[in-house]
Amino acid sequence: MKAIVYQKYGSPEVLKLKEIEKPVPSENQVLVKVHAASLNFGNVVLLKGEPFLARFAFGLLKPKYSIPGGDIAGRIEAIGKNVKQFQVGNEVFGDLSICGWGGFAEYVAVPEEALVLKPSSISFEEAAATPMAAVTALQGIRDKGKIQPGHKVLIYGASGGVGTFAVQIAKSFGAEVTGVCSTRNVNIVKSIGADHVIDYTKEDFTLKAEHYDLILGVNGSRPLSVYKRALKPNGTFIHVGGSGSQLFQTLAFGPIISMSGTKKMSSLLQRANRKDLHDISDLLDSGKIKPIIDRRYKLSDIKEAFNYFGEGHAQGKVVITV
Template identity: 70%
Template sequence: MKAIVYKKYGSPDVLNLTEVDKPIPDDNKVLVKIHAASLNYGNLVLLKGEPFLARFAFGLLQPKYTIPGGDIAGRVEAVGKDVTQFKPGQEVFGDLSASGWGGFAEYVSVPENALALKPENLTFEEAAAVPMAAVTALQGLRDKGKIQAGQKVLINGASGGVGSFAVQLAKSFGAEVTGVCSTRNLEILRSIGADHVVDYTKDDFTEKGQKYDLILGVNGHHPITAYKRSLNANGTFIHVGGSGAQMFQTMTLGSWFSLSGRKKMSTLLQRQNQNDLIYVKELLEVGKVKPIIDKTFKMNEVVEAFTYFEQGHAQGKVIVII
């Protein structure tokens, strides 16, 4: 089968389209013929081996997982004898980040708990945009942030993959949502339900005096003290993405602030979770959440896809058609 393979850490140029052996599913695995995959921040970590601490999980000197790609959508080709949830022919989508990755390939063999039935109202490309980004947003808002109806919630980096799902999920929980993005993305945020939008090229939300019950930091370079200043007395800040300095501050100063006061500040490590994916699937099927896709690339354009994605200005998700 064809797959995107890399043997050393580096820029997108180390990625190569080549022929590899088609996997054979074990007794407890599902063989999926992949139709589409999407890019996430985790793909850049895998590619570059940065931050360096990630190499203790992904390979210290060279990549442990040589076929990147976490989010997929496709059709079940075969199942092992112990698989109970799926059968050949069914359309599925899933997150491979806990199963050895491998999404940028024509086929992948994965445990059944990495998958869920694809929403019937989504194309393969739309479904591939969902798993990791939507579940990250869900876990940040619901599990870490303890979101409640009526709360004032701010999403910084609201027009990207995780951010666009976070806006919609926060609305589904009944929150009053403010999205922060650049000028060109303001209408996208309004179209997916943001109650208020802030153009960071013109205004700094941390200097406006507005207080929020929950802030999800998906992108940006604000110091942790600026986020703290923007929280209500019992507010919560969850770091999902942003600068390395910001993550370090959240893990150190944020922990101290949380222990010494009522404001809570922590960082999220997303975990693949089938139940969470099914939860999002149900919201997708009733139209409460929809994927936002920026650009679609062919498999032989994966270097261009990664190059575009790492610039950090995607409006929603970047998709690779397998």
Template identity: 70%
Template sequence: MYTAYGPPDVLQVKEVEKPVPRDNEVLVKVRAASLNYGNLVLLKGEPLPARLAFGLFKPKYTIPGGDIAGKIEATGKEVQQFQPGEEVFADLSGSGWGGFAEYVCVPETALVHKPANLSFEEAAAVPMAAVTALQGLRNKGGIQPGQKVLIHGASGGVGTFAVQIAKAFGAEVTGVCSTRNVDILRSLGADHVIDYTKENLFHKKQEYDLILGVNGYQPMSVYKRALRPKGTFVHVGGSSVQLTQAMLLGPWISVTAKKKMGSMLQRANQKDLIYIKELAEADKVKPVIDRRYTLSEVAEAFRYFGEGHAQGKVVLTV
């Protein structure tokens, strides 16, 4: 829990009353949870515009945590899709957060049955990052089979899912990462891997139908040059400068250069998570977990995650 915005040290482990589900909610005994960029925003209250949703002067949601996996302990009287004892996973970012806890109440519409072939820790690593990748590639990027797709920042939480999802759509995928992550991307099925510490990918003459900017600091003009005519760039993460450019310059470039450029904000979506579950059960998507922490080590987990070098996901075991 925390009552003021700040660094990971503001987090404290406390005993609180066990929650009771409302009529349309399910009580989940949490077995694992994971960290995402949204958790950092929630913790720090930065960038400042985020406080309009999370609380202007102090946190509106005092228990952080979006991604969870666990077992249903009880259900409200109106719940129809789930029964006690079933294993589930969810993204709570659209329903009050609160996942970094032993128990949490979740609206029925936010839950999905856990993929049978994933552990609780693996399932907890999936929801927000995988759905972000899916929505960026499919909804905003309009990905099609045979397209050349570039994932910039391919070794993090969203990026590792984006590589796999793009391959599942039949695209030719190029991942951009540092030297230590090259083997990981190849193991995930990337057709080409560019080590940005050894070569400048934008000096190449290769052009792409779709570029997903997951993590980076390149200006919009650079991505524009790397796009094919009528190509698409989608910003889902990166520097604040890049986000501002995507929001302000993207629409202008889209009109004048006939190349679509813009940003996307992920939205928790049960149907999209079901789609990801099906990909996971078909062995087309599998989470990459970098480090595991216990719930009492949550501050340490935030400190490591905040460094920005995690390979895949950081998970909490509850």
């Protein structure tokens, strides 16, 4: 089979398309013929080995996992004898980041717990665009943010992978949603249901009189104090992604702010979770959320895909068709 393989950390140039042995599933695994995969920030961390602390999980001196790729969608081709939840021919999708990665390949053998059935109402590409980003948004909005109907929610960085799902998930809970993005992304954020859209190149959300019950910082670089001022009493700010300085501020000062007043400031570390992925599957099937796909690349164009994703301007998700 063909797969993307790398042996050292670095730029996308270290990625090689090679012919390798097709995997054989163990007793508790299924063999998936991969139809599509997608890029996430975790893929970039895996590629570069940065920040350095990540190497304690991914390999200190060289990559522990030779085939990158977390989010996948495909069809089950074979099952181990102990597999109970799937049959050959089932269409599935899932997040492989907790079971060895390996999604940038024509086939992958994975534990059945990493997958859920793909709704028939969506394509393989749409399914592959979903797991990490949508589960991150769900865990931030529902679990950490404790969202309630009628809450006013601000999504800073509303046009990226996590942001587009966060807008739609917050709307599905009955919130009034404001999305912050650049000029080129205003129409996309409006199209996915945001009640209000702020173009940060023209307006500063902190200068508005509005205050929010929940702010999700998906791709922000503003000081923590800015978000605190924009929160209502008892409001919550959650750092999901953005500048390193913002993450440091949230980790260092968030607990102090949270203990000294009614406003809460915290960061989110997404954890792959099959129950959450089932919930996301239900939202997909009901039409309450829909993946936004910016660009599609062939497996052989993986370097170009990483370079584009690394620019940080993708509208929604970047998908690899296998």
